[in-house]
Amino acid sequence: MRPNGSHSAKPKDRTDQRAEIALGALASAVLLLIGFMIVFVFAKAWPSFTGNGLAWFGAGGNVDEQLTNIFNSPASPSDYVYTFHAWPLLYATALITGLSVLFATVISLLSAMFIVEFAPEYMKRILQPVIRLLAAVPSVVYGLIGILVLVPFVGNHLISAAEKDSVRYVIQLDGTSVLVGVLVLTVMITPIMVAITTDALRSVPRNWTEGAAALGVNRWRALRTVGLRAARPAIVAAAVLATARALGEAIMLSMVSGSVGFAPNPLDGVTFIFEPARTLAATIVDNAEGLSVKPFGQTIYALAAILLISSFFLSFAGWVARQSMRKYTLQAR
Amino acid sequence: MKDRLRRVGLLSALAIVAAVPAVAPAAASAKATITMSGSTSVAPLAALLARKYLNVCNHCVNFKLLQGGSDIGVADVASGRVTIGNSSRDPKPTDPGGLVFNKIAHDAICIVTNKANPVPGIDQAGIQAIFGGSVRSWSQVPGSTQTGTIDMFVRTPASGSQDAFQKIFMGSTKVFSGASQKASNGLIEQSVSSDPNGIGYVSLFFTKNVHTIPYKGVDCNLRDAKSGQYGGVRNFYMVTRGAPTGAAKKWITWITHNKAASKIISTQWVPLS
Amino acid sequence: MSAHTHAQVPSPPAASPLPGGRKSAEESWSRGDKIGVVMAWAAGILLCVVAATIVIYMLFRGLQYLSFSLLATHPEVGLDQSKTGGFLDPIEGTVILTILGTLIAAPLGVGIAVWLSEYARPAWLARAVESGVEIVAGTPSIVLAIFGLLIFQQSFFGFLSFTAEGNAVFGRSFFTAGAMMALIALPLIVGSTREALQSIPSHVREASYALGKDRISTIRRVLLPASRRGIGTGVTLGMGRIVGDTAIVVILLGASLQIAPENGTPVWGLLKGTGSTLTTYVYNNSPAGEGGAPQKAYAAAFVLLVIVILLNFAVDLIARRKEPGWTH
Numbered sequence: 001m002r003p004n005g006s007h008s009a010k011p012k013d014r015t016d017q018r019a020e021i022a023l024g025a026l027a028s029a030v031l032l033l034i035g036f037m038i039v040f041v042f043a044k045a046w047p048s049f050t051g052n053g054l055a056w057f058g059a060g061g062n063v064d065e066q067l068t069n070i071f072n073s074p075a076s077p078s079d080y081v082y083t084f085h086a087w088p089l090l091y092a093t094a095l096i097t098g099l100s101v102l103f104a105t106v107i108s109l110l111s112a113m114f115i116v117e118f119a120p121e122y123m124k125r126i127l128q129p130v131i132r133l134l135a136a137v138p139s140v141v142y143g144l145i146g147i148l149v150l151v152p153f154v155g156n157h158l159i160s161a162a163e164k165d166s167v168r169y170v171i172q173l174d175g176t177s178v179l180v181g182v183l184v185l186t187v188m189i190t191p192i193m194v195a196i197t198t199d200a201l202r203s204v205p206r207n208w209t210e211g212a213a214a215l216g217v218n219r220w221r222a223l224r225t226v227g228l229r230a231a232r233p234a235i236v237a238a239a240v241l242a243t244a245r246a247l248g249e250a251i252m253l254s255m256v257s258g259s260v261g262f263a264p265n266p267l268d269g270v271t272f273i274f275e276p277a278r279t280l281a282a283t284i285v286d287n288a289e290g291l292s293v294k295p296f297g298q299t300i301y302a303l304a305a306i307l308l309i310s311s312f313f314l315s316f317a318g319w320v321a322r323q324s325m326r327k328y329t330l331q332a333r
Numbered sequence: 334m335k336d337r338l339r340r341v342g343l344l345s346a347l348a349i350v351a352a353v354p355a356v357a358p359a360a361a362s363a364k365a366t367i368t369m370s371g372s373t374s375v376a377p378l379a380a381l382l383a384r385k386y387l388n389v390c391n392h393c394v395n396f397k398l399l400q401g402g403s404d405i406g407v408a409d410v411a412s413g414r415v416t417i418g419n420s421s422r423d424p425k426p427t428d429p430g431g432l433v434f435n436k437i438a439h440d441a442i443c444i445v446t447n448k449a450n451p452v453p454g455i456d457q458a459g460i461q462a463i464f465g466g467s468v469r470s471w472s473q474v475p476g477s478t479q480t481g482t483i484d485m486f487v488r489t490p491a492s493g494s495q496d497a498f499q500k501i502f503m504g505s506t507k508v509f510s511g512a513s514q515k516a517s518n519g520l521i522e523q524s525v526s527s528d529p530n531g532i533g534y535v536s537l538f539f540t541k542n543v544h545t546i547p548y549k550g551v552d553c554n555l556r557d558a559k560s561g562q563y564g565g566v567r568n569f570y571m572v573t574r575g576a577p578t579g580a581a582k583k584w585i586t587w588i589t590h591n592k593a594a595s596k597i598i599s600t601q602w603v604p605l606s
Numbered sequence: 607m608s609a610h611t612h613a614q615v616p617s618p619p620a621a622s623p624l625p626g627g628r629k630s631a632e633e634s635w636s637r638g639d640k641i642g643v644v645m646a647w648a649a650g651i652l653l654c655v656v657a658a659t660i661v662i663y664m665l666f667r668g669l670q671y672l673s674f675s676l677l678a679t680h681p682e683v684g685l686d687q688s689k690t691g692g693f694l695d696p697i698e699g700t701v702i703l704t705i706l707g708t709l710i711a712a713p714l715g716v717g718i719a720v721w722l723s724e725y726a727r728p729a730w731l732a733r734a735v736e737s738g739v740e741i742v743a744g745t746p747s748i749v750l751a752i753f754g755l756l757i758f759q760q761s762f763f764g765f766l767s768f769t770a771e772g773n774a775v776f777g778r779s780f781f782t783a784g785a786m787m788a789l790i791a792l793p794l795i796v797g798s799t800r801e802a803l804q805s806i807p808s809h810v811r812e813a814s815y816a817l818g819k820d821r822i823s824t825i826r827r828v829l830l831p832a833s834r835r836g837i838g839t840g841v842t843l844g845m846g847r848i849v850g851d852t853a854i855v856v857i858l859l860g861a862s863l864q865i866a867p868e869n870g871t872p873v874w875g876l877l878k879g880t881g882s883t884l885t886t887y888v889y890n891n892s893p894a895g896e897g898g899a900p901q902k903a904y905a906a907a908f909v910l911l912v913i914v915i916l917l918n919f920a921v922d923l924i925a926r927r928k929e930p931g932w933t934h
Contacts (some may be wrong), residue, residue: 019822023721028731030718031738037753044756056649062510068490071404072427109648118646127650130657136914138850140885141907144892148900152527164482168469171511174484174528187656194728248746251852255894259514284748286516287856289401290491291755292408304749311744516894523893
């Protein structure tokens, strides 16, 4: 068996050769398709980037207003409006994704340790299918519960009138907020992380943790120091997977986190979590209808290009992290 | 042997399936297809009219109705993707050239608040003050029973209703940028009905669960809209690239001139004449 | 170590007191450790509680609003969604789209997995294909959706959706949505199939070669049948993913509430036409769409959840079937 896990040997005859070429062509076709996707998206997005330069990433002005102006550009190509400063969207994406992944990682680590070590047998048997179920629930269902239950609850019972007043000349607080967005997103990405981390902790060789126990270390500490260490590549892989899912979550967030391209202000104190925000993916979904207007479409594709770059960067970072951990720990997937 | 038989059988089945589209009755495509896209407010009216038209002309055309919003309809028809674009807003100077806006009906826009906040009336200055952001508290609004911060719900920029609202009620005052943007009439209705401090604007038929504010002393209901007394009435258009021709022309002429069509429009909208 | 091999083995040192003056391992739990265990318990219970809440709430709401007529009547376009029809078309749409997407993805996925596992030459191409599949797995479905719109609106693909009079390709149809759905199911199928293929020990292949079979026959007759479990798991997982996706449908299925087939033959025309699925139906009837009928949204979401749970069960059943025993 080859190092990359394949079982190649020289093909024996013509049929085999033809089969190899056919399958290889199939695989290459998909690769080509993906390549096209990357090239097309960037090509479509290019004018938006060149029309703004680095200011594209900066702050300045109201994102929604800029989008409207771009949509209403005059018909002749030389008059197209491209002015766009995406900072509020980038910031919102980083904020919501970052917070969700942070909370999800902590909760999933603790849950995984619970399942592997401390849970009574009956709970283990319940939790397995439960986690798989949670991971399979479609995002639109989470969004529905969020928008019909959580958002009104937050809007009517958690946000006080004083808080609304304090920001009333800047933004309106109505329940769609960073809080609900992060909450539901965390619930969405935790099950996958729990599943992967549990698998990884389970596959730590018994004698490693037994060795720790022999040294007088208690169960918790053994798991925390030995088990988690050994499972680090898997935990990193799980975190990368969860971040990718969080980044790409468009439908649920467009339902619950707010439809204004607003950058929540941490200086507002607690009110900060009640402010609405809109991530890149949610912005694309909300504005997908306008794609046929040229400059608008190019701006939306620019947002998609940023998302693509982020996912590449994520995969790469994950790969690097796992490589560096390889020598200490178990072989990670 | 069995293997080869199976393979032959599979191949011939595939061949038949592939050949069928080629042999398909081409007669089916002799009927014209009218495709419409655009305003979500016009769509229900267009669907009702289409059903009646099919009955009346004995299925002489195929209809295809899609939505997406007024601006989408306009963009789609300008690029030739659809035959007719439904629009619930007036033509804008930034619209692509060569488009003809064929008016087909009128619709009323109501300013709505929560049922717990039955504001007895409002005028244009009041609307501009509230929706423009200079008045942010209900205690400053005469007749309001609430005292908290005003929660505004408006439509997204691509919406025709948003354009109509801006034109009819706001004039040159810009809508407060911090207002909560919703993508549909239904959403505004839901938001306002569940928030005692809410205010928004919706098409007449999304007013079941909310309180409609009389505008300039006139109630927002079908009767007053039809009589022309209610000031917040906007137009529904079917937009075509150039003057309508062929099947589309017959369809639009039927809508604007036929009595049966007029009857359908009067059920929930305001007919033209 | 070596110098003392013949000398007497020294006795172990006297037990040193554990840090903190504790007497035995049992009492070695510091406060931090105890807090850790409590938090672990809390996390586990939290997970159960959240899952229970979601399931029970959806069950409650779904049963409250679901009625047989909703399942069996066509939706109608109306200003007031709460009075118009059910969601038969969206159910059909979900079924059609899932089958279409799976039909495209399964052969592709199995083929790619076989190539990666059994051939994989040249090595740089294999690595590139692997990375490519990983990229697709990590790409947000919304990006795939607008990419799909980009491709399928080119006139070259006019036969897959419908072409309006202005010669502009609409680009939205079951075909186009199905094609992109296949892309999101692909990585799952490739992954599961590859795992299954790689868990077959080499001696099985060598035995087959020794009997004179060439590689492709070995694959067809020996390896693939043996990987049925893994392929089944992957395909079902992929179907689950397709059923639950909303973004691609919103953008690529044309936003028509009813299934609106194109001219031409029944099946081909249907697939060229537009429609909706349960996911977009829920989205459109929720406050985020035009419908304004949360009751129907709950009912449809409940049906969706039931379908997803059933698919999950199917994965379980497939995975639990007895593995063919290879003597190792």
